Amino acid sequence: xxxxxxxxxxxxxxGEIALGADGQATMDKHVAKSNVRKVxxxxxxxxxxxxxxxxxxxxxxxxxFEEKLNGYGGQLRRAAIELAKEWRxxxxxxxxxxMMVVADKDELLIIAGTGDVLxxxxxxxxxxxxxxxAQAAALALKKHxxxxxxxxxxxxxxxxxxxxxxxxxxxLMIEQPG
Numbered sequence: 502x503x504x505x506x507x508x509x510x511x512x513x514x515x516g517e518i519a520l521g522a523d524g525q526a527t528m529d530k531h532v533a534k535s536n537v538r539k540v541x542x543x544x545x546x547x548x549x550x551x552x553x554x555x556x557x558x559x560x561x562x563x564x565x566f567e568e569k570l571n572g573y574g575g576q577l578r579r580a581a582i583e584l585a586k587e588w589r590x591x592x593x594x595x596x597x598x599x600m601m602v603v604a605d606k607d608e609l610l611i612i613a614g615t616g617d618v619l620x621x622x623x624x625x626x627x628x629x630x631x632x633x634x635a636q637a638a639a640l641a642l643k644k645h646x647x648x649x650x651x652x653x654x655x656x657x658x659x660x661x662x663x664x665x666x667x668x669x670x671x672x673l674m675i676e677q678p679g
Contacts, residue, residue, distance in 0.1 A: 507539055508631030508662045508669040509551035511602045511609045512639055512651045513624035517677065518604045519651040520549045521659055523631070524672030526556070536672050543567050544575050546679040547605055553629035554599030562588070562599055566612070577605045581618045589616035600628045605678045631666030635659055652677060 511520040522539035525532060540551045541563060548570060552559035565587065569580035581603055588594045594614075601612045604626075611619040611626050619626075623643065627636035638658035642649060649657070655675050663669045 507537075507553040507629035508635050508659060508666060509539060509553050509602050509626075509628045510632075510635040510639060510655050510659055510662075511551065511604050511621075511626040512643070512654050512658075513604075513609045514643060514649075514651040514654060515647075517651045518549075518606065518609055519655040519675055519677050520551050520602060520604050520609075521652075521655040521673055521675035522551045522553075522629075523659055523663055523669045524674065525668060525670035527668050532670075535670055538674060540674045540676050542676055542678075544570055544605075547575060548577060549604050549676045549678050551602045551628070552599055553601075553632075555597070558597035559599040559601070561594075561597060562601060562612075565594070566601065566603065575605075577603060577608050578610065578618070581610050581612050585612055585616050585618045588612075588614050602626045602628055630668035631662035634662035634665045634669070638662060 509522040524536040526534040526537045566584050569583045573579040625639045635658045638661035642654045663671045
């Protein structure tokens with residue numbers, strides 16, 4: 502049985518960043534849990550992370566990422582690059598099936614097990630089952646509703662994704678780096 506879940510969306514807009522996710526985890530054709538917490542704050546709230554993929558794998562990566570953040574003085578980009586390098590090289594880590602969106606007050610990045618650290622175009626980062634729905638909605642909101650805050654855009658875009666994607670629900674958690 503394959504566990505599917507998650508839509509994670511980060512938006513940078515008008516000098517602020519918000520990162521949110523839905524709460525659904527689906528096992529085969531059934532909702533296994535509806536209130537999974539996929540967004541976390543690190544570094545006393547200065548960094549927010551969201552993950553998609555296997556929960557155990559995501560927590561392993563989250564721990565590794567926090568270790569890298571601590572080792573590089575909270576430098577988000579440097580920690581992300583070092584995690585991606587280790588993830589790609591290490592035989593055990595290479596088998597982990599997860600992705601992460603990470604953000605601080607200045608940067609929004611996607612980290613993947615392929616060794617990629619991506620700074621997304623248009624300041625919208627989306628991962629997971631409903632990523633393309635959330636990304637499309639976020640891009641439309643940025644273009645046609647620029648008066649909204651980053652947090653409002655994340656919330657609206659995730660609700661739109663939840664209306665379309667069967668692996669995404671309306672139980673949202675949204676955080677902003679402090």
